[in-house]
Amino acid sequence: MTNLVLFGPPGAGKGTQADILKEKYQLVHISTGDVFRYNIKNQTELGLTAKSFIDKGQLVPDEVTINMLNAEVDKNPEAKGFIFDGFPRTENQADALAEFLKGKGTEVKAMIALEVEDEVLVKRLLERGKTSGRKDDADEAVIRNRITVYYDETAILKEYYKKQDKYYGVDGVGSVEEITERISNVIDKL
Numbered sequence: 437m438t439n440l441v442l443f444g445p446p447g448a449g450k451g452t453q454a455d456i457l458k459e460k461y462q463l464v465h466i467s468t469g470d471v472f473r474y475n476i477k478n479q480t481e482l483g484l485t486a487k488s489f490i491d492k493g494q495l496v497p498d499e500v501t502i503n504m505l506n507a508e509v510d511k512n513p514e515a516k517g518f519i520f521d522g523f524p525r526t527e528n529q530a531d532a533l534a535e536f537l538k539g540k541g542t543e544v545k546a547m548i549a550l551e552v553e554d555e556v557l558v559k560r561l562l563e564r565g566k567t568s569g570r571k572d573d574a575d576e577a578v579i580r581n582r583i584t585v586y587y588d589e590t591a592i593l594k595e596y597y598k599k600q601d602k603y604y605g606v607d608g609v610g611s612v613e614e615i616t617e618r619i620s621n622v623i624d625k626l
């Protein structure tokens with residue numbers, strides 16, 4: 437199985453690239469942010485819990501997120517592999533993912549990290565907020581909080597996967613096509 441973690445700060449372009457890559461490599465794309473938003477829209481219990489954190493730019497608690505991710509993977513027993521987008525975001529989540537995949541006789545093959553500087557991220561997210569309807573994109577303070585949370589809790593995962601020789605950094609500034617090509621160069625050599 438080819439299981440990829442698509443990584444990067446909020447606004448790095450993970451969702452855009454994952455949409456292209458899932459077709460190109462026939463992988464199942466799981467975006468934890470999208471699953472949360474779907475649940476918020478449908479007012480499920482999970483959605484109600486998640487909303488209170490997401491609106492403030494905080495992470496949803498690990499236990500909730502991990503259970504949800506596992507359930508999404510289990511919905512796709514025929515998958516040739518997964519693109520995890522927005523997961524893992526904490527070391528706890530990374531450990532849980534490793535454990536869960538191990539139980540299925542597979543593992544994370546690579547973490548591909550999109551690198552984009554903070555001020556570009558803020559601009560992109562504010563721009564996206566004008567049309568996405570995402571409350572967490574509309575407010576600069578919430579955006580900056582998400583970026584802070586990324587550095588405090590999520591960025592350490594680079595080291596986590598580097599130690600396992602699974603880390604690949606990719607320049608996330610350029611046209612969508614250019615970035616797809618950079619990522620594809622990594623995937624094609626795995």
Ligand SMILES: Nc1ncnc2c1ncn2[C@@H]1O[C@H](COP(=O)(O)OP(=O)(O)O)[C@@H](O)[C@H]1O
Pocket residue numbers: 445446447468469470472489490493494495496497498501521522523524525526529572582
């Ligand atoms: N793995 C996760 N763990 C905890 N919270 C998460 C996770 N994935 C998404 N969320 C919550 O959903 C929000 C939106 O996720 P996402 O669309 O991936 O954000 P972004 O565009 O900021 O990368 C996050 O700010 C966070 O509150």
